[in-house]
Amino acid sequence: xxxxxxxxxxxxxxxxxxxxxxxxxxxxxxxxxxxxxxxxxxxxxxxxxxxxxxxxxxxxxxxxxxxxxxxxxxxxxxxxxxxxxxxxxxxxxxxxxxxxxxxxxxxxxxxxxxxxxx
Amino acid sequence: xxxxxxxxxxxxxxxxxxxxxxxxxxxxxxxxxxxxxxxxxxxxxxxxxxxxxxxxxxxxxxxxxxxxxxxxxxxxxxxxxxxxxxxxxxxxxxxxxxxxxxxxxxx
Numbered sequence: 583x584x585x586x587x588x589x590x591x592x593x594x595x596x597x598x599x600x601x602x603x604x605x606x607x608x609x610x611x612x613x614x615x616x617x618x619x620x621x622x623x624x625x626x627x628x629x630x631x632x633x634x635x636x637x638x639x640x641x642x643x644x645x646x647x648x649x650x651x652x653x654x655x656x657x658x659x660x661x662x663x664x665x666x667x668x669x670x671x672x673x674x675x676x677x678x679x680x681x682x683x684x685x686x687x688x689x690x691x692x693x694x695x696x697x698x699x700x
Numbered sequence: 701x702x703x704x705x706x707x708x709x710x711x712x713x714x715x716x717x718x719x720x721x722x723x724x725x726x727x728x729x730x731x732x733x734x735x736x737x738x739x740x741x742x743x744x745x746x747x748x749x750x751x752x753x754x755x756x757x758x759x760x761x762x763x764x765x766x767x768x769x770x771x772x773x774x775x776x777x778x779x780x781x782x783x784x785x786x787x788x789x790x791x792x793x794x795x796x797x798x799x800x801x802x803x804x805x806x807x
Contacts, residue, residue, distance in 0.1 A: 629796035686791040690743040
């Protein structure tokens, strides 16, 4: 069974940093691209970042470019999102999701909440 | 960036109704269109990918279609468990973009 479990969220002050993790199981992690998608309270879905299976290709939304870094450790079956210079508008539920060719976001984690507030 | 314009933003329908939700892409996205269902407090669930392909485990009353740059999600006979917010997604290019969502409620 495919499972994606996010962790690392919490309350953080504006301007500070936070690192999210997503532990994958039930599939060969190194064969799949991975993504972070977020959802602000009461709002829609916003794609944040993507990373290819071997980390060769990385993409970011303009809203986080230069502040967030997506990475992965295939030996640990774990996806990361390093978030710096956090702003109140980064407050959201952050999901990790898997993708493969022609099959975007086929599995999602349960999400982890990040609240940016003083 | 490709804009995905989803309509309606909300709708109410009765059990057994045929329901259609539409997304229009601002550029050609071919068949790189997926539909997701999100119920309150739950993670999104992929329903349709490649514009017309039913994801595993999704009931056959759901279907996807394309007419030019317009993409539709149709529920042939609405059931109570289908009440949710539905989102479309284009995956032909980065940044990936979602539609604004359609909240489907029971009349």
